[in-house]
Amino acid sequence: MTTRLAIYDSDQARTPIVTELRNLWEFRGLLRLLVARDLTVRYKRSALGVWWTLLNPLLTMAVLYVVFSQIFRFEVPGVPFPVYLLSGTLVVALFAQGVNATGAAMVNNANVLSKVYVPAEVFAFASGIAAGTNFAISLLPLFVIQLITGAGIPWTVVLIPLPVIMLVAFTVGVGLLIAAAAVYFYDVLDLTNVFIQLVSYLVPTFYPISIVPERFLRVIQVNPLYSFLKVFRGFVYEGTFAPGWNFLVIVVSAVVMLGIGVWVFSRSWKNLVVLL
Numbered sequence: 001m002t003t004r005l006a007i008y009d010s011d012q013a014r015t016p017i018v019t020e021l022r023n024l025w026e027f028r029g030l031l032r033l034l035v036a037r038d039l040t041v042r043y044k045r046s047a048l049g050v051w052w053t054l055l056n057p058l059l060t061m062a063v064l065y066v067v068f069s070q071i072f073r074f075e076v077p078g079v080p081f082p083v084y085l086l087s088g089t090l091v092v093a094l095f096a097q098g099v100n101a102t103g104a105a106m107v108n109n110a111n112v113l114s115k116v117y118v119p120a121e122v123f124a125f126a127s128g129i130a131a132g133t134n135f136a137i138s139l140l141p142l143f144v145i146q147l148i149t150g151a152g153i154p155w156t157v158v159l160i161p162l163p164v165i166m167l168v169a170f171t172v173g174v175g176l177l178i179a180a181a182a183v184y185f186y187d188v189l190d191l192t193n194v195f196i197q198l199v200s201y202l203v204p205t206f207y208p209i210s211i212v213p214e215r216f217l218r219v220i221q222v223n224p225l226y227s228f229l230k231v232f233r234g235f236v237y238e239g240t241f242a243p244g245w246n247f248l249v250i251v252v253s254a255v256v257m258l259g260i261g262v263w264v265f266s267r268s269w270k271n272l273v274v275l276l
Contacts, residue, residue, distance in 0.1 A: 020262050023119035030118065034126035038101070039133060053137045057093065061086040061145075064206050076208045080149035083237050086142050088205035091229050094135040094164075095171055096196045101127035102175020103192055106183050121265060124179055128172035132164060139236075146237055154239030163231040166254040170224065173254070176261030180268050203229055224253040 024031065043052065064085050068074045076084045105123040106113065113120050139160070146153055181188045202219065203226045204212070212220060220226055227242070227249035234242040241247075 020119070020121055020266055024122060024125060027119060027122050031122050031126055031129070034123060035129050035133065038126060038130035042130075042134075053134050054141050057086055057090055057138050058141050058145075060089050060093075064089065068206050074207055074211075079237060080145075080151050082145050083142070083149055083151045084208075084233075085206055086145055087233050087236055088203070088229060090135060090138050090142060091167070091232055092200045092203070092205050092225070093138070094131055094167060095225060095228075096200070097134065098128045098131035098168060098171035099175050099178065099192060099196060100189075101131055102172055103178030103182055104189055105175070106179040107186065107189070120179075121176065121262065124176055124265075125172055128168050128175060131171065132168040135164060142236065151237050154235075154237065156235040156239050156241075159235045160232065163228055163235065163250055166250045167228045169254040169258045170228070170250075173257030173259070173261035176265040180265050199223065199225055202226075205229070224249055224257075227253070 061082055065082055068081075068085070075081060102124045105127050106120060109120075109123045112118070113123075143153055143157075145151075178188055178192055202223050204220065209217075209220070227246040230246045231242045231250055234240045
C-alpha cells in the first residue's frame with residue numbers, strides 16, 4: 001500500500017484560488033498542529049493559562065461598565081448593560097486578535113517558510129482559527145453574565161457558529177492582505193493596531209446605537225463589523241434574527257474579503273519568499 005505525500009512546490013503557479021484551498025486541505029494535519037501550537041504558546045508563560053481567556057473579557061467589561069454605565073450613564077433598553085458590553089467586546093476582540101495574528105504570520109514564521117516548502121497561507125489560517133477558538137472559550141463568561149443578570153440564554157445561541165465562521169473568514173482575508181504588505185513594510189503591523197482601534201469605535205460596542213446622530217448612522221451601518229455584531233447579538237441574547245441585509249453583508253463581506261486576500265497573497269507569493 002502506498003501513501004500519497006502532499007508535496008508543496010514553491011515554483012508552482014499560485015494564481016488560482018482553488019489551488020490555495022487544495023493546499024489547505026492537503027496540509028490539514030499541519031494546520032491542526034499550528035492551531036494547537038498557537039494556543040499553547042499563548043498560555044505557556046501565563047500563570048493563569050487558559051483561565052486568562054475567561055478573565056480578560058470580564059475585566060475589560062468591568063472597566064467599561066464603570067466608565068460608561070456609572071459615569072456616562074449609558075443604558076440599552078431591553079438588555080442588561082454588562083451583557084451588551086461583553087458581547088460587543090468579544091466580537092471586536094476576535095477581529096483584533098485574528099487580524100493581528102494573521103497579519104504577522106508571515107514575519108513570525110519567516111525561518112520556517114524560508115527553509116521548508118509549505119503553503120504560507122496555512123500559517124495565516126491557523127492564526128485565524130486559533131483566534132476563533134479563543135473566542136469560543138470566551139463565550140462561557142458571557143453566558144454566565146447572561147444568567148446572572150436575568151437576560152437568559154435563548155435557543156438561537158446554537159446559530160452562533162454562523163456569524164463566527166463568517167467573521168473568522170473575513171478576518172483571515174484582511175490578515176492576508178496585511179501579511180503580504182508587512183513583508184515589504186514592517187510598520188504596517190503597527191498601523192494595523194491604529195486601524196483596528198478606529199474600526200472598533202465605528203461600531204456600537206460600548207455605546208448604544210440610539211445616541212448616534214442621524215448624519216453619522218450610515219457610516220456605522222456600512223461597516224461590515226456592525227452587521228457581524230448585529231447578527232451575533234441577535235443570536236446570543238435577543239433570541240431574534242437580524243434584518244436580512246445584515247446576513248447578506250456578513251456572507252458577502254466574508255467571501256469577498258477572503259477571496260481578495262487569498263488572491264493577492266497568491267499573486268505576490270514568489271516575491272514574498274525572496275524578501276523573507
